[in-house]
Amino acid sequence: MYAYIDGRLTSKNPAFVVVEAGGVGYHINISLNTYSALGDAERCKLYTWLHVKEDAHTLYGFADEGERRLFLHLISVSGIGPNTGRMILSSITPVEIQTAIVKADLPLIQRIKGLGAKTAQRLVLELQDKLKKEGADSLISMPQHNTVKDEALSALVMLGFAKQTAEKIIDQILKVTEGTLSVEQLIKQALKNL
Secondary structure, X not given: OOOEEEEEEEEEOOOEEEEEEOOEEEEEEOOHHHHHHHOOOOEEEEEEEEEEOOOOEEEEEEOOHHHHHHHHHHHOOOOOOHHHHHHHHHHOOHXXXXXXXXXXXXXXXXXXXXXXXXXXXXXXXXXXHHHHHHOHHHHOOOOOOOXXXXXXXXXXXXXXXXXXXXXXXXHHHHHHOOOOOOHHHHHHHHXXXX
């Protein structure tokens, strides 16, 4: 529902922040990683995810798009809810979490408070292939001014194609095409070759 909230940081502590945007103060739960990234800024932009339950609507905020994407992967695993996902992101950095899952580093994952052996194994089992497919740079924020190639590649990865395969196809199409292609044209041609 909310992609991000950009506004004045009115209150900040390691568990949550209050961001005033448009005259409304949003209570947003954050990880320690996000808390560190905010520093002493008076304004901030947090990428958000809204958790809707029968008795509450809770906003979770992240310093960048990559951290939010990893959080959504984590909570997709059975037995890991939003608070456990936030605990994981507060225990070690998102890059360390992704590396631990991809390399099946169970001892590192189990050191995170609240995660036992079975949950650690389930994390690796369910997320290892997804995170490998996305590639090591999936936690890096997307550039603001994407090229046609970047946007097409991003769309194909979102559709479920492996990043390396999609990138090869796009590069082949761009080599043989004269003139410029729109993002839509490039995606359509890539889909024919995938």
